[in-house]
Amino acid sequence: MGKLSTLKDAIAEHVPDGASVAMGCGLESLIPFAASHEIIRQKKRDLQLIGPISDIQFDQLIGAGCARQVTAAWVGNVAAGLGHNFRRAVEQRIPAELVIEEHSNFTLGLALKAAAMGLPFLPTHTARGSDFARAAHFAPVSCPFTGEELLAVRALHPDVAIIHVQRADADGNAHVWGNLGVIREAALAAKKVILTCEEIVDHDVILADPNRTAVFGFCVASVVHVPFGSHPSPTQGYARRDDQFYFDYHRQTRTREGFLDWLQTWVHDINSHQEYLDRLGPDRLGPLKPSQDQRAPAINFSA
Amino acid sequence: MGKLSTLKDAIAEHVPDGASVAMGCGLESLIPFAASHEIIRQKKRDLQLIGPISDIQFDQLIGAGCARQVTAAWVGNVAAGLGHNFRRAVEQRIPAELVIEEHSNFTLGLALKAAAMGLPFLPTHTARGSDFARAAHFAPVSCPFTGEELLAVRALHPDVAIIHVQRADADGNAHVWGNLGVIREAALAAKKVILTCEEIVDHDVILADPNRTAVFGFCVASVVHVPFGSHPSPTQGYARRDDQFYFDYHRQTRTREGFLDWLQTWVHDINSHQEYLDRLGPDRLGPLKPSQDQRAPAINFSA
């Protein structure tokens, strides 16, 4: 179908400077780090990063100077705490000023859901009483039946969503299992989707279990085969979380210089995802592979 | 867990006269006919039937005098056309007057979804311009961001949802595959759920594939083991559709007398679901069993 691509080409073609980019939509798993490292290497600028949690991914992009705005519920390092680049950007404009569009996890999900469903807003009871809910992407709305006041969350349409999945066919129809976060909403809310995946499978595999289809090929612009493409975040059934990587990042990026060193080592000095895996090395990757084979029980789909 | 029950006890306990009851939530499949026949046998009265399509199920309940109101998008016989009992009730008040709360499929889904999500309404672009959308369960609502006028659909909270599924554990956690219709929404919108299922499985089977869980045990009041409990409607992997049953029903229920005969034969003269299956007989049931074993492909859930 012509959607199979390299990471280099997919990012070059579908992530222009100034684009709004949804990532980290599975929350702490399935984060497309291989793709965001490529964004950094290609020196994309003025991006609007969209994602609920983003666990160090947005911190890296901010530190690398790719981001103009973050639309998120939380930016930092889930296991270790604060994101040093996020702090430097917000507190000291280093490397640049950063605009923050604040959300809670739920409101960010609803903003993407509204867009996915073709609605300009969705109502909710959440975040009423939170100071961040005074921003312009929230507004009061009354229930026409009960008179209750709710919070309307404005729809959010990313230019592109980058999503890491377990398996996809060459047209971008994807099976995902485990926690789904806001993956389904982001794929439908975005104008287009870049998929990175652990395995490319025959279309027949997708059709054999249609209840697992979480992303439609008709939303997808590029499909890239990137095993361990979520490292250091986990991908259920394919990769465990590399906790030490997050702790090391936290320690090494306390200073701007430390971050620049980190970036040189893990992004700029690396020309392909294979080189990245080589740098991690088999001793580190081996233990990240799931040890058992916990199969889902059989179901019969026959007519 | 004490939720395993007979159909007789489940209906007696959880479907009082006057209750609002959601059924047919999978649309033309997974219709819990065994349960609705038991409702008829127990002479429940003044029910509010809720369901998008209901393919002859609501027609039977209306003809049997169980229903005071129907909240639906469509009532009839999908393969054969009109529902004769529905017509007689609406046009001639036979056997009794029937109130209709009109919906489209989408608005009925949204009404249940709103309730499932704890919202008093959900907005939509649909059905604006349809005459039925002038009813009191719809109202205009403006988007506070764009000024667009949308249609607000009022939340709908059934007293009980009766749902047929492929497999459930004894606590009511259920796996469903194939089309899901409004099953998930109805289970969460309802105050309680009666599950009928093709198989009771160990809790471990549910845990081995959590992405298939469509109904939570904490929503469920009773779990009833009823193989072929959706007959004549299909259950993917367990039962094909018995098309002839629908055509026969259509022909035999043209007159009130014909319907009463049908009811005597297929409901009143039958004391249990086993007797119903016996009446169908092996020659009829045999061909309704799926012939092949189309298994879903393996996935690995291991940590």
Add this chain to the structure above:
Amino acid sequence: MKARAAYTVRELMVIAAAREIRDGELAFVGMRLPLLGFAVAKELYAPRAIGVFENGIVRDWPALAPIFTMSDPPNVARALYCGGLIDVMGLLQSGRVQLGFIGGAEIDRFGNVNTHWVRERQKRTRLPGSGGAADIATLAERCIVIMSQERRRFPPRVEFVTSPGYGEGAAWRERARLKGGGPSRVITTMATFSFDPESREMILSTVHPGATVADVQRETGWPLRVAANIGTTAPPSAEELAVLRKYDPNGIWTS
């Protein structure tokens, strides 16, 4: 209307429906005639078309076994996606579905469709209701209506608007800000119709082989506007018929 030797009227209607589906489009293909049309289109001229069903199913190939409802197991097995009703209606509402087919008991001059109530000789008959028809009519970019051409089914104004067409005519949909584009074509047992881009009145576009404009007028409840370039509905090709009959070998839907 006696073209039986080569093909039936229903076969002609299926092929007319099939020709409305463009490659790569998502379409709510409903059941019976348009579902067969989807099968023909997929094989012949819209290989990347995708069929969407209200029960939550999305398919990129048509089920081969004959089915009576969209939830029949052959329509579920080996689908591209199985989810919920709201999921697929969301695809429609967000504009990802370009096309939808609906049927009706009555259609009027401005393409409004009624499946709630009809009146014949003072007697009101209750019909099943909207199902998903109102959703498709409101939201789809293009809506195709499949009808039996009978005078009683073509009143000047429907008694009840289940599925809005162009309402009261010119600019009504725009004023009401309905999201979808409205009916683009009506395919009947005698003819096909389009709609005037300004007045939004139904216009007779083609008559089926064997029928005349006068025949169609006789079965229409208002003075018909006829297209300047009115022609004959192109009959099914041998290839189209061969594919169609593969999916409906016993003529369950098309005889």
Add this chain to the structure above:
Amino acid sequence: MKARAAYTVRELMVIAAAREIRDGELAFVGMRLPLLGFAVAKELYAPRAIGVFENGIVRDWPALAPIFTMSDPPNVARALYCGGLIDVMGLLQSGRVQLGFIGGAEIDRFGNVNTHWVRERQKRTRLPGSGGAADIATLAERCIVIMSQERRRFPPRVEFVTSPGYGEGAAWRERARLKGGGPSRVITTMATFSFDPESREMILSTVHPGATVADVQRETGWPLRVAANIGTTAPPSAEELAVLRKYDPNGIWTS
């Protein structure tokens, strides 16, 4: 605060959290201390409690392997349900989740929590933001806040309300018609607090063994109200500690 011999302060906090979970309840159990509390509660006094996680996971048994995020594979495998963020937040919004745990950088006299901005010696520090904390604080029937008892973290009024408690005090939540019940308890490194049902002011309920009311007052930025029946936080039982240490054998979270 030196109860090291028998148990650590964090172990005490976990057990205090565990005791808040009632049998059969659904709880947003978060990570670290309350997640361990969920494990203890499940084994000892709330066998039918259910843990809900913002990423879309619902579990009826605690993962045995140590995890750093809720999306770590051991927390996913053999879950009761895996779905989306909106699905589980819908459970919270609809009132099916009774209980939620949150942490914070600052908490004030009325239980409002800040995880956005703090100011220390004129320097403003940006914190990560709400995550799901504002959702839990707004919507859960009961919200439990886990805090480090430090004067700078207990200002009279937080600089920024990320997660609303009782706002400005009496009847504020009722006037604002927030859906959830508000904070029911605060568990700190020195004490536990409840809230006055009228004034909604935080009340010192128990001090942990080894701490005094004066200690707690010293680490609180306003004049503390003390419960009439103030007592000592019940220390963990041997059984509670044994279960807890099964889940955190190396004291990653509790040492």
